[in-house]
Each structure stands twice: as C-alpha cells, then as structure tokens.
Amino acid sequence: MIDFLWECGSLLLRWLHIVAAMAWIGSSFFFMHLDASLRKTAEIPASEGAAAWQVHGGGFYEMRKYFVAPGHLDPHLTWHKWQSYSTWLSGFVLIAWIYYAQASLYLIDPAVRDISPAVASGIGVGALAAGWLVYDLTCRSPLGRNEGTLAIVGLAFVTLAAYGFANVFSARGALIHTGALMATWMAGNVFLVIIPNQRKVVAALLDHRPPDPALGKQAKQRSAQNNYLTLPVILLMISNHYPFLFAGKETLPLIVALATVAGALVRYFYNVRHADHERSPWWAWGAAAAVLAGAFALALSTSPLGRRILDTASAGTHPRLELASASPPEEVVGIVLSRCSMCHASEPLWDGIAIAPKGVHLDDAAAIARQVAAIRYQAVDTHNMPPNNLTGITDEERDVLAAWARTDRR
Ligand code: HEC
DSSP: OHHHHHHHHHHHHHHHHHHHHHHHHHHHHHHHHHHHHOBOOSSSOTTTEEEEEEEETTEEEEEEEESSOOSSOOSOOOOOOHHHHHHHHHHHHHHIIIIITTHHHHTOOTTTOOOOHHHHHHHHHHHHHHHHHHHHHHHHSGGGGSHHHHHHHHHHHHHHHHHHHHTTSOHHHHHHHHHHHHHHHHHHIIIIIIHHHHHHHHHHHHTTOOOOHHHHHHHHHHHHHHHHHHHHHHHHHHHTTOGGGGSSGGGHHHHHHHHHHHHHHHHHHHHHHHHOGGGOOTHHHHHHHHHHHHHHHHHHHHSHHHHHHHHHHHHTOOOOOOOOOSSOOHHHHHHHHHHTTTTSSSSOOSTTOOSOGGGOOOSSHHHHHHTHHHHIIIIIISOOSSGGGTTOOOHHHHHHHHHHHHHOOO
C-alpha cells in the first residue's frame, strides 16, 4: 500500500513540477522576446524607454519598457517569481522522492561507488548548495564582467560537475544532478538576485529616490543567463529516460557539455532573430545539430552496442544468424526470471516496488518473447537494467540474452 501511495505522490509531484516549469520557461521566453522586439517610439525619448506591440487572444497590447525609472509606479505590479520558486521546490521534493528515498534503485551504483543512501543524498544536496555559491561568486567576480567569458567558465563548471557526479552516482543520478545544479543556478538567480534587486528598485521609486541602475543591469544579466540555461536543463531532466545517452560513464561529462552548447545555440538563434528577423543566425541551427550529432555518436561509441559493433568489425566476424523462435530458449527464460522478474512481475517481490515498473512484465516465456526489443535495449545495448545491476547479472548472461535478442528481431 505504501508503495502505491509513493507512486501517486511521484505522479502528483511530477505533474506540478512540469506545469510550473512550463510557466517559468514560458515567461522567460516571453520576456526575452519582448526585450528583443522593443522599438523606439515617437512618444518616448529613446534614452528613456521603448515599446513593443503584441496581439494575443483577440486583443492588442502595447508593452512599454522603462529603461531607467518610471515617473510613477502602479501599486498593482505583477511579479514573476512564483513560477520559478514552485519549479525549484517541486523539483527538489521530486529528486528527494525518487533519487534519495529510492537511492539504491536510482542513485547509487555500487560499481561506481558503494555509498549509503544517506551519504549519497548528503552529497547530492551539498553539491547543489556548493554549486550555487561557486556560481554566484563567479558572476560577481571580474570573470562575470564579460558575458562570453562567463559562458565559457559556466560551461567548464557544468562539465566538471558532471564529471564529479559521474564518479559518485549512477549515470542517471549524475545526469539529474547536473541538471538540478543548473536549475538551482536559475532559481537562485531569481530568488537571490533578480527579485531582491527589483524590490530595492521598487522601494526607491516609492520613496521618490532614483534607483541604482546597476541593480537592473545585474538582474538583466542573470535573466539572460537563465534564458540560455533553459533548453540544456530540460534536456538533462528528460535524458535520464534515454539510457543510450549514458551507457558509457566516461563520456557522460562530454555529452553533458555538448548538450549544453546545443541548447544554448538554439536560444541564441531566437534571441538574435527576435531582435531583427533579417539577421537570423541560421548557422546556429546547423551548429546545434552538428554538436548534438557529435554527442549521439559519442554516446553510441561507448555504449555496449557501439563496442560490440566495433569489436565485430575489427574481428571481421559476423554474428551467426539463427532462426527466430516464437518462444525464447530455456536459458534465456531462466536468466530473465532470475535477474528481472523480481521487479517486473504482476506481484513484484522487490522491496519498494508495488507494480511492474513501466508496466513491463517479464515473468513468463510469452511475456519475455513479447518484450524482446525492450530487453535488447535495456539489458544488452545499454546496461540500464537491472538498475545499478542490483540483481547481479553477469556479462556471460548478457551475452546469452544478446545472442537471442539479436536474432529475434520483432
Ligand atoms: C530492482 C528492480 C528491477 C530489476 C531487477 C529490473 N528492473 Fe527493469 N525497471 C525497473 C524500474 C524501477 C524501471 C523504471 C525505470 C524508470 O522509471 O525510468 C524499469 C524499467 C524497465 C523497462 C522499461 C524502460 C522504459 O523506460 O520504458 C524495461 C524494458 C526493463 N526495465 C527491463 C528489465 C530487464 C530486461 C531486466 C533484467 C535484465 C530488468 N528490467 C530488471 C526495475 C527493475
């Protein structure tokens, strides 16, 4: 019963997290676009502000930005902050719910480091906090004065963090923590820099004092960084459902770096295009595609599938093709029953698993035959299953599964 409730909680949290993130990213994209599309108008002196026209939902909007300070401030200000806070809070509870509370399934890979769930969770939370401190100090240091330098330093941090995480956590755990680290930068930017700065500006205006323009500038810098981080963070958040990406642990940091660059390039395209359609940097799409292709090729080359292809090519042998049989050989059934079915059954025996994960049943020969493609992907081409090899499947057993799953191509 408790496992069932755990699943319900996980679903509700994920729902909240995704909706909150959509609202946050939507407003981030909206305001970057708005800023880029501002034009001088006849009514406002160019040094004081600019405006943009928008049409939506049957109405026209004239959005005006004050570069310095408006002459008066309406008390009905809409603050954009809860999208960000609720995304981070729900995300943090979700990572604790899944990765810390079920650490042996998702976070700890004894082949990488055999640590206790408490230690693993402590490292995770500590790394998020330390990551924010380092990032914030860097932004405030001379390195933060130039956007390009900051971007390069940020990318180096992300890559190093992925390397560090990959050396203590399972590959999934490493990816989600790298994404969470970047997401913490984003939420921290809103909570600790952008909103406090804005509050100071509002207080000054209400006091009829001129606000310090540096406050707005700093907020804008962090907001632009958040915009470049959005796409990479989302990719990292969903990447843990694609084990081909992280089958090879050594390449994980580089794959994270390439994904980050690709996501930022796509944002760059839109940020420039929204300012001036004529100057749309189409090359950015080409570059992003090439970088992603590089990441995928790297992932393939270090996955068990890629290694097998390379081995076969260099040995000059071809796997012998046998006729696919409707029911898997007894040896295959034996392996799957002993290594997989304690979780993947109608009534799983594994502690903490209430129903067959993802609805995948592997508890009799017919079910195993139906799942041949999934078994090939999860246990042969990638070593994603069993999770963190909890049931101790051997390489020889994987070879037996491989020989069967490669011939039975359904
Ligand atoms: C300790 C429990 C456990 C064992 C043992 C286990 N699995 Fe899984 N399996 C899971 C969990 C948990 C998930 C869901 C992972 C997720 O949420 O991404 C899963 C997911 C899957 C999926 C669906 C993947 C997807 O995202 O659609 C397949 C296929 C699968 N396992 C195959 C296997 C095979 C084959 C074996 C044996 C070699 C195996 N599993 C052993 C727990 C287990």
